[in-house]
Amino acid sequence: MVKRNKVTIIGAGNVGSTTAQRLAEKEIGDVVLLDIVPDLPQGKALDILESSPIYRFNAKVSGTNNYADTANSEIVIITSGIPRKPGMSRDDLLKTNANIVSQVTRQVVRYSPDAILIVVSNPLDAMTYVASKVSGFPKNRVIGMAGVLDTSRFRTFIAMELGVSVENVNAFVLGGHGDTMVPAIRYTTVVGIPVAELIPKDRLDLIIKRTKEGGAEIVSLLKTGSAYYAPSAAIVEMVEAILKNKNKILPCAAYCHGEYGIKDLFVGVPVKLGVNGVEKIIEISLTPEEKAGILKSAEAVSELCQSVDRLGL
Numbered sequence: 001m002v003k004r005n006k007v008t009i010i011g012a013g014n015v016g017s018t019t020a021q022r023l024a025e026k027e028i029g030d031v032v033l034l035d036i037v038p039d040l041p042q043g044k045a046l047d048i049l050e051s052s053p054i055y056r057f058n059a060k061v062s063g064t065n066n067y068a069d070t071a072n073s074e075i076v077i078i079t080s081g082i083p084r085k086p087g088m089s090r091d092d093l094l095k096t097n098a099n100i101v102s103q104v105t106r107q108v109v110r111y112s113p114d115a116i117l118i119v120v121s122n123p124l125d126a127m128t129y130v131a132s133k134v135s136g137f138p139k140n141r142v143i144g145m146a147g148v149l150d151t152s153r154f155r156t157f158i159a160m161e162l163g164v165s166v167e168n169v170n171a172f173v174l175g176g177h178g179d180t181m182v183p184a185i186r187y188t189t190v191v192g193i194p195v196a197e198l199i200p201k202d203r204l205d206l207i208i209k210r211t212k213e214g215g216a217e218i219v220s221l222l223k224t225g226s227a228y229y230a231p232s233a234a235i236v237e238m239v240e241a242i243l244k245n246k247n248k249i250l251p252c253a254a255y256c257h258g259e260y261g262i263k264d265l266f267v268g269v270p271v272k273l274g275v276n277g278v279e280k281i282i283e284i285s286l287t288p289e290e291k292a293g294i295l296k297s298a299e300a301v302s303e304l305c306q307s308v309d310r311l312g313l
């Protein structure tokens with residue numbers, strides 16, 4: 001029998017359950033949803049499974065509160081944590097989510113020692129550091145999801161501005177997930193045309209600002225939680241790149257060994273994603289301004305990681 005891929009999602013909340021649905025509908029693998037709340041992941045998984053005859057997908061979707069059921073997953077996606085409330089910054093979440101991510105990672109690693117971890121909990125760059133530190137996994141097997149989401153938001157706004165298909169827009173966003181993200185304008189194109197030739201600077205600046213505040217915009221509209229449709233789509237793109245060994249270049253939070261002048265930190269950079277997780281960090285040439293932006297971003301991440309270290313997890 002050909003073995004199907006197994007993907008575990010920790011946290012059966014909005015991001016986790018929407019990711020489970022998308023993965024199952026695309027038949028990317030069997031999905032295990034785990035949550036600390038009794039019955040919640042079982043209920044969500046069963047509900048997704050009951051849509052399979054209509055949507056015609058063949059995937060096992062199960063829910064559990066027991067880590068033994070996650071054993072030997074190829075990929076584990078960590079979404080557990082509390083989401084941002086209106087007016088709360090990602091960094092306010094640091095302490096609570098660092099404790100949750102650290103507990104969860106310990107359990108995950110016990111049952112899936114060869115998995116690739118995709119971290120989604122916020123503050124993203126710091127939580128990726130927590131998962132890396134606690135797991136002790138090789139750095140290529142711990143990746144944070146942020147850049148694909150930020151880029152997707154940026155592409156959406158550019159397409160809206162120009163009235164063209166989102167499929168025509170390619171964009172690159174580097175740096176941390178938050179106010180310090182760095183949209184790389186020269187690599188942002190519409191059917192190959194640099195975006196700066198199509199959108200006047202003042203309009204583009206507004207689009208960049210909206211992208212940076214993209215998460216907060218959704219939080220203030222939803223009032224009771226944070227974004228999950230676009231985040232789950234971004235996770236699925238990463239999972240597909242890995243499990244199908246696509247070697248797809250996507251912006252992700254990856255461990256830098258000196259690339260872009262950043263050492264020993266997880267920061268958003270372009271990476272080639274394949275079956276080993278981060279196959280390679282791609283170094284693109286940056287303007288002095290972009291370079292300063294990414295270093296500033298790295299500094300902010302470094303401060304958060306120092307706060308994590310002080311928690312003594």
Ligand code: APR
Nearest residue numbers: 011012013014015016035036079080081082083120121122
């Ligand atoms: N173990 C397992 N699950 C946990 C734990 C834990 N220790 N602690 C919390 N959870 C679960 C919650 O019970 C909840 O079901 O994590 C889930 C989080 O779901 P939501 O509150 O709906 O949050 P969501 O919108 O999915 O966001 C998850 O992703 O984008 C980030 O900032 C966001 O950190 C947040 C994460």
